[in-house]
Amino acid sequence: MGKLPLEGVRVLGMTVILAGPYSEMFLADYGAEVIRVESIQHFAPGTRGQYVWPPKGAPGYPNDDPGERPWNRHATFNSMARNKLAMTVDITKPEGMEIFKRLVRVSDVFISNYVPDVLDRLGITHEMLKAEKPDIIWAKISGYGDTGPYRDYRAQANGIDAIAGQASTRGYRDMDPSSGLPGASAADPAMGIAAVFAIVSALNYRDRTGKGQLIDMALSEQFITYNPQPFMDYAMNGRVQGTLGNRDPIAVPSGNFRCQGNDNWVSISVYNDEQWEGFCKVVAEEWVRDPLFKDALSRRKHEDELEKLVESWTKRHDYYEVMHRLQKVGVPAGPLLDEAAVFQDPQVKAREYLVEEYQEDTGTYLYPGAIAKLRNAPLTIRRPPVRLGEDNEYVYKEVLGISEPEYQRLTETGHIGTAYAPGVRAR
Incomplete structure (x- = not known):
């Protein structure tokens, strides 16, 4: 050693x-x-x-x-x-x-x-x-x-x-x-x-x-320095971000979505059009052709509607299942774990x-x-x-x-x- x-x-x-x-x-x-x-x-x-x-x-x-x-x-x-x-x-x-x-x-x-x-x-x-x-x-x-x-x-x-x-x-x-x-x-x-x-x-x-x-x-x-987006946005544009809930200033959809089971949630963030296309392949292929969601600006404009649609899908699936399916197409996603679940997480155990x-x-x-x-x-x-x-x-x-x-x-x-x-x- x-x-x-x-x-x-x-x-x-x-x-x-x-x-x-x-x-x-x-x-x-x-x-x-x-x-x-x-x-x-x-x-x-x-x-x-x-x-x-x-x-x-x-x-x-x-x-x-x-x-x-x-x-x-x-x-x-x-x-x-x-x-x-x-x-x-x-x-x-x-x-x-x-x-x-x-x-x-x-x-x-x-x-x-x-x-x-x-x-x-x-x-x-x-x-x-x-x-x-x-x-x-x-x-x-x-x-x-x-x-x-x-x-x-x-x-x-x-x-x-x-x-x-x-x-x-x-x-x-x-x-x-x-x-x-x-x-x-x-x-x-x-x-x-x-x-x-x-x-x-x-x-x-x-x-x-x-x-x-x-x-x-x-x-x-x-x-x-741990919150660069709103601070630099203000420095450059004089704009105060305010609260976003679980949303992200760049990614959309981005947030925590309810899954199957008792109080189980998954975090999903789609940062670009390539990830959006992968996301749609897993969730609903027709969304990629929907003019309401054709690009990031359109998805941002219709974010409320999009979030409801996403959660209507996640609620039918286990949170680990959602993570694995989305990760296979390159979309950042992960289950929201409490301390007990972290202790049992396969990645934590494997390492x-x-x-x-x-x-x-x-x-x-x-x-x-x-x-x-x-x-x-x-x-x-x-x-x-x-x-x-x-x-x-x-x-x-x-x-x-x-x-x-x-x-x-x-x-x-x-x-x-x-x-x-x-x-x-x-x-």
Whole structure:
């Protein structure tokens, strides 16, 4: 087996919620030694769960049971916690900040996604980091970036969806804006992926120039790029798209259509005349000669009528059958699957994407695997979801060279541990 692409790169992660941890996951998958820097004196809600001690029956835990160590059992965190290491230190104390600085000196990359003013109060600045490691790469992720009037505003998924113009394009024209906000936002995972690209580029730049990098990334900006059609249409034509329901600004017909069975649906998008001809061969050959549907503009003009005709056909067929028949003639189509159906999907199974993994506090479950398959250096789950403070001994004693007596003293003074200190609450 070949060396992993990022083997030998050490990453410090001081991250919360999703965007930062997601970025850490990819870097760790590709071989970087990712060390999560956490504190047993402070609990960040939404990261290792919403509460230090959630009530029994709280969602997001195995069998809805938070257990004795809920911070090691939360589904969202654990889904992104593979292949990482974790240590604890209280950087709000001077000696804790000194330990953090020592870690910076022996690291290549630092990732944060706190609000900038939080980092300001902690004294974490680019100048401070460069003083410890001149060629350090800092991926500074935040909701609105490190400059501008919104710099220190708090951000969360739906808020980013809204301010980036995404929510205004979702939903149906006859529904109020509440229909445009999803249950989960793509902004955070999208940023996680974008940050990895920026970090790897900065590592390449450092290798060529010897210089580090400050990477200033705003969720609100990068998420605008995920909806190019309406934004560029406005830039070019001054036109505001508004909501389209399940329709597409280019493809027609395009949407979700009811199929046989209980609440089964299929997604279909016809992007050009060639696909339209293939679609008609499967559904109704006479449509290709119908003047109402002769070209894309005609189909757009009569989209309401066309959608009713399409659904009158899909309702008579199984959603997988519709997918297979349309795919055979080159038409993009796929069933709308819930989580249970995804676990059983033949493609997911054939590629062995879901991987069984055991973690001491959680047990054995299927987890999403790596999203790339490298032939010469396979990406695997080398370590299960990391537990709070799991690698304290390695980081303190081997990475930093701290003695056993000093390690014990730091434990007694509240820096080192594997459980949150008594009285710590979500803040």
